[in-house]
Amino acid sequence: MPSPTPVPPRERADTPWRSEGAPTPPPKRKMPGGWRGLVLAALIVFLLANVALSYFNQGDEPTVSYTEFSKQVADGNVSKIYSKGDAIQGELKNKQPLPDGGKGDYTKFVTQRPAFADDDLWANLSKHNVVVTASPVVVQRSFLANLLISLAPMLLLVLLWVFIARRMGSAMGGVGGLGRKQPPKPVELEGGKRTTFADVAGIDEVKGELNDVVDFLKNPQQYRAMGARMPGGVLLAGPPGTGKTLLARAVAGEAGVPFFSASASEFIEMIVGVGASRVRELFSEARKVAPAIIFIDEIDTIGRARGGGAAMGGHDEREQTLNQILTEMDGFSGSEGVVVLAATNRPDVLDPALTRPGRFDRTVSVSPPDRAGREAILRIHTRDIPLAADADLDQVARTTPGMTGADLANLANEAALLAVKRKQGQVTQADFMDALEKVQLGAARSLVMPEEERRRTAYHESGHALLGMLQPGADPVRKITIVPRGRALGVTLSTPDADRYSYTEEYLRGRIIGALGGMAAEHVVFDVITTGAENDLEQVTNLARGMVGRWGMSERVGRLTAIPADAQSPYGLLAAPATLDAVDHEMRRIVDECYLEACRLLREHRPKLDALTEALLANETLDEPAAYEAAGIPRLSKEA
Numbered sequence: 005m006p007s008p009t010p011v012p013p014r015e016r017a018d019t020p021w022r023s024e025g026a027p028t029p030p031p032k033r034k035m036p037g038g039w040r041g042l043v044l045a046a047l048i049v050f051l052l053a054n055v056a057l058s059y060f061n062q063g064d065e066p067t068v069s070y071t072e073f074s075k076q077v078a079d080g081n082v083s084k085i086y087s088k089g090d091a092i093q094g095e096l097k098n099k100q101p102l103p104d105g106g107k108g109d110y111t112k113f114v115t116q117r118p119a120f121a122d123d124d125l126w127a128n129l130s131k132h133n134v135v136v137t138a139s140p141v142v143v144q145r146s147f148l149a150n151l152l153i154s155l156a157p158m159l160l161l162v163l164l165w166v167f168i169a170r171r172m173g174s175a176m177g178g179v180g181g182l183g184r185k186q187p188p189k190p191v192e193l194e195g196g197k198r199t200t201f202a203d204v205a206g207i208d209e210v211k212g213e214l215n216d217v218v219d220f221l222k223n224p225q226q227y228r229a230m231g232a233r234m235p236g237g238v239l240l241a242g243p244p245g246t247g248k249t250l251l252a253r254a255v256a257g258e259a260g261v262p263f264f265s266a267s268a269s270e271f272i273e274m275i276v277g278v279g280a281s282r283v284r285e286l287f288s289e290a291r292k293v294a295p296a297i298i299f300i301d302e303i304d305t306i307g308r309a310r311g312g313g314a315a316m317g318g319h320d321e322r323e324q325t326l327n328q329i330l331t332e333m334d335g336f337s338g339s340e341g342v343v344v345l346a347a348t349n350r351p352d353v354l355d356p357a358l359t360r361p362g363r364f365d366r367t368v369s370v371s372p373p374d375r376a377g378r379e380a381i382l383r384i385h386t387r388d389i390p391l392a393a394d395a396d397l398d399q400v401a402r403t404t405p406g407m408t409g410a411d412l413a414n415l416a417n418e419a420a421l422l423a424v425k426r427k428q429g430q431v432t433q434a435d436f437m438d439a440l441e442k443v444q445l446g447a448a449r450s451l452v453m454p455e456e457e458r459r460r461t462a463y464h465e466s467g468h469a470l471l472g473m474l475q476p477g478a479d480p481v482r483k484i485t486i487v488p489r490g491r492a493l494g495v496t497l498s499t500p501d502a503d504r505y506s507y508t509e510e511y512l513r514g515r516i517i518g519a520l521g522g523m524a525a526e527h528v529v530f531d532v533i534t535t536g537a538e539n540d541l542e543q544v545t546n547l548a549r550g551m552v553g554r555w556g557m558s559e560r561v562g563r564l565t566a567i568p569a570d571a572q573s574p575y576g577l578l579a580a581p582a583t584l585d586a587v588d589h590e591m592r593r594i595v596d597e598c599y600l601e602a603c604r605l606l607r608e609h610r611p612k613l614d615a616l617t618e619a620l621l622a623n624e625t626l627d628e629p630a631a632y633e634a635a636g637i638p639r640l641s642k643e644a
Contacts, residue, residue, distance in 0.1 A: 065093075065112045072103050073115045077128050084135035090117045198257035204250060205384050206377025206409060213368045214238065214255050217343055221259035221295045224341070235365040236333050237344035239303075241351040242370030245410030248347035251370065252299040255345065262296040264289065268305040271325050279306070279325030287332045287342065294341030300329075303346040309355045326355065333363045372408045374503050375401050381409050385416040392430040400436050403482060405503050415439055441483070445497065446490025453493065459621065460526060461486050461494045464536055466616040467525025467606060468496040468518060473637045474605055475514035480639065481632070484616075485625040493536060509557045512547055516598040517605075519543045524602035525613065544598075548591040558590040612636055 076082050076096060085094035092115050099109040117125070129136065201211050220227055220234050227234065240248040249265070256263030264286060271279040290296040306325045333344055344364075348354065351367060358364060373381060378401035386397070404412065418439035423431045442448075453461065469481045479498040486494040498518070523537040551557040553567030566579040566587050579587070606613055612635045619634035620626055632639055 066110045068113045080132040086137045199253040200257045205380035206373030218259045237364040239364040239367045240347045245408035246370045247409045252345040256297040262293045265299045267301045280328035283328040290342045298344045300346045304348045304350045307354045381412045390430045392432040394433045445495045449488040451488040462617045462620045463525045464522035465494040467521035471521035472518045517602045520602045528606045552590040553587045
């Protein structure tokens with residue numbers, strides 16, 4: 005599956021969804037700087053208030069002594085005065101320094117004439133032509149002005165705090181982030197390009213299932229005229245990486261309707277009721293622009309079957325969120341025109357009330373693509389990658405059974421990265437094969453092994469490969485290497501020529517024999533058992549357990565399922581202790597028979613084992629033709 009177009013980020017942290025294709029609102033104004041901006045703004049207000057106060061304080065005239073006033077009158081430096089009772093205001097002709105060591109000069113002044121003064125003030129004023137005015141020389145500020153000036157810094161800080169509180173309230177969603185004054189508006193997808201079915205490959209049968217939803221969203225009147233009801237929900241079930249999210253976005257893009265995307269875990273909060281509130285708001289936002297699609301990823305996070313254990317804390321919150329989703333999808337809230345798509349890897353654990361008709365009307369299985377689908381996916385992912393003439397995407401698709409769309413996208417990207425490291429202008433077939441080895445086997449390690457251990461590892465891998473070549477219908481050996489990769493000292497890669505969908509008992513026994521080939525080769529050649537077979541034994545155990553406990557390939561256990569598919573341990577599950585003992589006995593019988601057969605085949609074909617080992621020691625890595633040639637065995641499986 006192609007990687008989806010980048011989804012715009014959420015506008016707010018408490019909006020647990022993203023959207024595309026919906027009307028774009030005007031951008032919200034944001035307070036610059038956050039908390040740093042708040043501190044900086046408070047500092048600026050403080051400085052401005054000080055400057056303003058110092059400016060206003062310049063209008064306060066100095067009070068001088070009556071002696072200083074008499075001296076200035078005697079010197080003829082007073083131009084005019086105003087007297088009210090014993091209070092005198094005046095103005096000098098020329099500036100004088102402030103008396104008593106004060107800093108600065110003064111022109112206007114105020115003074116107080118003592119009651120005991122017995123000077124001839126009027127005569128002195130008349131002598132020096134001082135004008136006695138009828139209006140005050142110094143205009144004093146009123147009480148209200150003084151009050152406003154003193155309160156100005158406090159008022160500025162209060163206004164700033166109210167502004168910030170409102171901004172935080174709209175961003176956080178009210179008190180504690182639990183409510184909202186204004187619902188968030190969906191944002192438009194950047195670039196304007198939406199995902200359609202042209203961007204989806206390898207799962208044509210699923211696209212056919214979803215075409216009904218697309219057609220209903222495009223032509224709802226035709227269906228309503230026939231009395232048909234729009235499907236309330238479609239559940240996409242499948243392994244990770246198969247393209248469930250991409251499919252949901254493609255449905256919305258194909259229908260040309262708004263698309264709201266959310267992960268179920270993002271609804272859950274510690275405080276009970278938040279998730280249900282967010283679900284209500286999400287459906288409310290979708291109904292405003294209906295018809296629309298809501299996509300909930302990993303719905304099993306909140307959609308698990310209810311009733312297990314006491315409802316406390318987050319568990320109760322999860323159930324309330326699920327109940328709200330059930331209510332919204334049931335139609336009581338008038339959500340017509342809104343289709344809910346959900347994705348899950350575990351459809352078996354969902355609550356029955358969620359999967360009943362009327363809520364999720366359809367369950368669509370999204371499986372890994374087949375060979376043709378893998379080739380189509382690779383062609384989509386290599387549209388922007390220059391390919392060399394020898395790059396064979398069909399061959400790459402043949403050698404990648406079971407890979408999902410995400411795996412193939414990663415493979416194409418790894419091949420492009422290798423081409424860049426090798427300073428090539430195009431991606432070659434060798435780049436794809438090396439990238440496939442890196443993805444499946446792990447990166448090569450520079451590890452110097454002792455010669456004895458290196459030879460033992462070569463026999464181990466040759467045992468795997470030779471038994472794979474000898475078993476009829478076994479998967480062809482694609483590559484053998486004794487170069488350490490990941491945690492393994494050597495690797496044998498075998499993949500089928502064509503996709504397999506069911507397996508016979510003979511094929512599974514051949515798989516067990518091949519997996520035991522490494523241990524058997526060490527036993528036959530060196531008569532030792534090493535820890536190198538750990539991963540092989542895990543595969544053998546899983547195969548034998550499935551044959552006996554799940555697939556009815558044991559006469560003693562019978563045709564029944566004694567072990568569920570997702571069980572990590574067979575004990576205490578589904579069956580009585582006697583049945584589980586029988587399962588254990590039959591597993592041991594099958595593995596022992598296969599091990600004896602592996603040892604017999606290796607002893608019988610010891611020259612081929614030695615020849616293959618020597619070729620592997622000489623070359624370290626053998627591809628498919630070289631491996632079969634070294635062993636002297638023709639290919640038993642033909643390419644489909």
